[in-house]
Amino acid sequence: MDQLVLFVSLGFTVGAVYAVIGSSLVAIHSATGVLNFAQGSVALWGVWVAAELGTTGTLVLPVGELRLTDGPAPVPTTVALGVVSSTVLALLMHLLVLRPLRAAPALSQVAASVGVMLLVASLVPLRFDVTTTVARPILADDSVTILGAEVAVANLVMLGLAVGVALLLAGYLRFTRWGTATRASAEDEEAVLLTGYSPDRLAAVVWLVTGAATGLIAVVGSPSIGLDPLAYTFYVLPGLAAALVARLTSVLVACVAGLAIGSFQSLLLMFSTYDFWPVWAQAGFGDTVPFLVVVVALFVNGKSLPERGGVVSGRMPPVHPPTMRALPAFLTLAGVVAAIVLTEGSWRFGVVTSVIMALIALSLVVLTGYLGQISLAAMAFAGTGGFLLSRVTSEWGIGFPLSLLLPALGATALGIVVGIPALRIRGAHLAVVTLAGALAIQNFVFGNPALTPYEGNLIADPTIGGLDLGVRDGTNLTTVRFAFMVVVVVGALTWLTARLMSGRTGRAFLAVRSNERAAAAAGINVAATKLLGFGISAFLAGIGGCLIGYSRGQLSVESFSILVGLALLCTVYVAGITGITGALLAGLLAPLGVAETFLESSLGLGEYYNLIAAIALVVTAVLNPVGITGSVRAAVAHARSRRHHVLAA
């Protein structure tokens, strides 16, 4: 019993952080309709600012730094400045990123908040000394005896802080006029505007309060939780789970759920040391299970989540169905072939990687751009393809091209399973569900020791009719044969997808995207169309994953992690998610692709790749929501119409 009490209480510290993040997500959603994926990053920045001050006395800013004291700064200063940093970050996010997007489609908001999340995550290792900085103790080192267990006072303080924050937030929303107005603005912004309140100002108050609360709880908890340049970023996942348990309406329920998840994970850690606990159900299990429970809950209650009524309802970015014209297709193909023939070494490797990544990007264009289903699981499907390829080639000895098809079909099956919740869940909530799917695939498939051989996921080179299609030959990093194989596979699939999207299937996809009820009324089977979309998308990603596998020769989990998946969605979004040209451009911008090769070998800026990508994403999401290809198309159309006008005059 005392062990049980001890471990439940040990979960309070991290649970309190989940709880405050969860409560903040609920409050922000009430005030602005945004699901803020970057709330964990708000905590991350504050924690590192406080830790650096406590170690060296230097206040680190995103650009530049101020030396405040010669040695470690006193604890009250570190806590105060950590909280201020988080608050300023949250407020800036509201003013510069999400306020301009309040009328934008859910995808823009997801992409922008994910962009901020990636931005902070890539900035922390560049700005702070992550090897030696230590979070110094803030709370007293005492303990009290509760039910026979020695419970640390620090854990109880954290519990009290989390509950206090939730009570304050709930009280503000319930009992103050501004709070009532904020809740009202969630129902009807126009009416609130007419009563003389500015929804923007009301939202700013919520951003400010939640930013400060998140910063405070994370900074105070960091000495027990530990410092990590990424961990707090991912605390948004249990925070989201808690917020969804509270159906995005109750701050208090979110708080309780967050604390419960923390204690549950702590208990799992305790159980994992017992002999009866199965080996496969250890740490990854604790990260995934709460999430899967939430997904089931979401699916069951799919329609009861609040949809927000705004002043301006979001317009989706325009889609241009593929026109199937021969000339642009031929020119693109000729360009790729020329790039392959004219380059060598790492440049040709970059070109081939770009072509492969374009296929995975295409899977997102189909699912998110055409069908309107926001998915964060594309990289997980690609990974499934790659990992199955390793089994298929090295264990079962199946040859090319069947070795591509089987893993892709496996990915397709998984894609359809992950797509089932989409039958009832929409928009940003669906993004959360697919994130849970990706997490489960990562932990239970790629990360499962039972499925991973000790020697790693090795992949045999492809051969066809005695012809070696392997990627490398001696010091030749990328053979022309392999490059052409990739071009043929990707080209054929792109052509097929274009055919599909320009025909009946494409029209059905667009109809579902625009209005599901209208689509159903027009005789379209919405459920089947959605599952078809998930299936096609996972198939394309699966083939892409196999080609990545062939190009590397062996694969590991890290290549397909959630962070990579998020970065990919963002890259495709920046490039233009509503058209095939966007996918091609995304391929150029993707990791190890042509753009990174250029940054690395020509400018020597490889380590800034993630930061540059994240900044580009936020800037694009805010200023140019149609993506690069969209704005180029608009510019071309504008130039044409001008010429037309000039000629007419």
Add this chain to the structure above:
Amino acid sequence: MRTRHSLWRSVVVSSAVALALAGCASDSGGDSGDDDPDAAAPSTSAAAELDGPPVKVGFLNPSGGPVPQPGADTGATAAVDYVNGQLGGIGGRPLELVSCDTDTTPESATSCANTFVEEGVVAVMDGFNLSSSATLPVLSSAKIPLVGMIAFDSVTGSAAEDRVYFAAPQASFLVGAMQAFKEAGKDSVVLALVDTPSSHQTIDTLLPALAGALEMDASGVYFSPTNPNFTALAATIAKDDPDVGGLMASPNEAACTALVQALRQQQYDGTIFTAACTDYIEAAPADAAGGALYSSTWLPDAMDYAPEDVKADLEIAQQAIEGVDGGTGGFYAYAEFAQIVTFAKALDGVQGELTGETVLTTLKGLKDFPSFLGPDITCGSKTSPNCTTEMLLFDVQEDGSIKPAGDGFLTPVPEILAQIPGAT
């Protein structure tokens, strides 16, 4: 019109951002560019006596990402200075390190491998990279060997082809430490490590074998790499009050410090085992006393207990490492230094042109070769990339120094090691 405005606005903003970034980056790039010639300056002046084209060697520098090891870079820089300045290069030719920054992702490792092939290196130094296996398909195809101390990527450590690791396999450190604990009368051990498939496989295979062979009660606790709750972890370790508790492998020094603090808060009074961390000793020597850590290499804190010839080598390494501007000490610096110096000494007498193939043959042919700050090594195993299974276990003393358990290097029982692919 509005579209065009926002378009122009976005172009202007993006260009400004890009320029600002390029500005910052080229500043820092410039700095590091300046650093390199400075750092290389002593070697260049000493290398005036060296002739012939340089021996180019790649270096997977673990300098970026969430778990950087800046000590490895310091050790490598110091070693190149020492090899070119004091040892007379490799066969009279200067050693040139082609450093490539990695960030623990397979993508960065692959990209570096591509760069190394294009640069025409004759070997690649693995700077304790967690994804070094991603370089193997590229390097093997180009017949360039991967050379390291300990394979941190267990996939790399699982086979012998095209790679040579001068120190013991990961499993050795665990088995050797357990044996030493057993001898000291400590029967129960709980160690934590990051939850990855390879760590699972190593521990799930080793622990039952260890427990059986040594009649010990040994168990592992896994913690999430993205959610390391050290307080809960410490409580889990301390739950049954084992004789030894701690970390089996540590992502960085900060993780060790955090866990030691948390264990002490839990009133845990057994032996705290801290993988290869040393920083926490300096931070709080009183708390650290009674703890234990392992190493592949003699460390300066053990100077008083080292044999005479090792003392001289430790002084050389210490001087070189402390001579690196803005460098970082610790295990990674000394191990990387030892790795490159051992490499240079092993290749010194090779006749004819040095290629990837001759480097591999030479290294695989080493027999009872005295490694720098390490044991005598023999590298020709058909099943293991490692040249030894011997390791050091240090006990932390009251004054903050560390004393080797036993007389020096310990040899783990081969029967237990044999259960891990590539370990023997």
